[in-house]
Amino acid sequence: MNKIYLLLILMSGSLSAQIKGVVKDSLTGNPIPYVNIWVENENIGASSEENGTFEIYTSEKSKNLIFSAIGFEKKIIKISESKEVKLKSVEYLLDEIVLSNSKETKQIEIGKTKNSISQAFDNGPKIVAKFFPYKLSYKATKYIKKVTVLTDSKIENATIKLHFYAVDSLGFPSKELLKKDLILTVKKGVNNHAFDISYLNLTMPKSGLFVGFEKLLIEKNKLETTITDFNSNTTKTQKKYYPFLLYNFVEKDFQFEYSGGKWSKQQKFNLDGSVSKMMINEPAINLILTN
Numbered sequence: 001m002n003k004i005y006l007l008l009i010l011m012s013g014s015l016s017a018q019i020k021g022v023v024k025d026s027l028t029g030n031p032i033p034y035v036n037i038w039v040e041n042e043n044i045g046a047s048s049e050e051n052g053t054f055e056i057y058t059s060e061k062s063k064n065l066i067f068s069a070i071g072f073e074k075k076i077i078k079i080s081e082s083k084e085v086k087l088k089s090v091e092y093l094l095d096e097i098v099l100s101n102s103k104e105t106k107q108i109e110i111g112k113t114k115n116s117i118s119q120a121f122d123n124g125p126k127i128v129a130k131f132f133p134y135k136l137s138y139k140a141t142k143y144i145k146k147v148t149v150l151t152d153s154k155i156e157n158a159t160i161k162l163h164f165y166a167v168d169s170l171g172f173p174s175k176e177l178l179k180k181d182l183i184l185t186v187k188k189g190v191n192n193h194a195f196d197i198s199y200l201n202l203t204m205p206k207s208g209l210f211v212g213f214e215k216l217l218i219e220k221n222k223l224e225t226t227i228t229d230f231n232s233n234t235t236k237t238q239k240k241y242y243p244f245l246l247y248n249f250v251e252k253d254f255q256f257e258y259s260g261g262k263w264s265k266q267q268k269f270n271l272d273g274s275v276s277k278m279m280i281n282e283p284a285i286n287l288i289l290t291n
Helices: 002-014 136-141
Strands: 017-025 036-039 045-047 053-058 064-068 075-078 084-087 107-110 118-120 127-132 143-153 158-167 173-176 182-186 189-196 209-215 222-229 234-241 244-252 255-259 262-266 278-283 285-290
Touching (some): 136 285, 143 158, 143 182, 209 285
Antiparallel strands (some): 127 209, 127 255, 158 173
């Protein structure tokens, strides 16, 4: 019996391996922080630290890792080759910035839901995106001034990353609308944060846009707690990464999530093949538009 128990311990210890590495700029050799890292086709993710280092746990040693960061080419490599990963920077053709004499006399908030009851929970390492469709009424207030995010954090000054995606011909999130990472800091507790992003010169596209929330799985955001099971008299350490995003339970046509290095679309199909609305947990993210 003892031999079987020892064998089970050895087997369970081999199920998950710790992969360590560092991500650098291929041109300068500088570390790249906050890189999004995924085990391909698996819901296993990580983020690089401010010094470019990362750790990821997986039993899928034969699979690939996917590295992506705004301003760099996406890279897919074997796990065995991930000790030092170099990403190639990409050049963007900057959009023309039109200066106006607007005094911001008009302002509207979009994305608000009738269901004002929000719930915070850990949704894993995935990126959850909220879709903002375009309306003709936005023509007079097409500039994106602020983004509001409702979060719950048990640590002070936790950091998050927000993404703004264009919409492709199939309705999926496509290219990033920003030229560099948008890293934001949130306060401890339950707070509705309003971040001024007018300096990014974003306008509301006529095809709409997606705003994605990415939790950064870094040491700064980690909180460890010790849990004791009094029945078995054992203790274990529980790790959580903050902040938690709050969600509204609403009726929508679809929902998009990024996991395993790709986007997936969730829909409710009827027996006849038609699509109907479904109840989803939608991120509590709104946009404030101005003229």
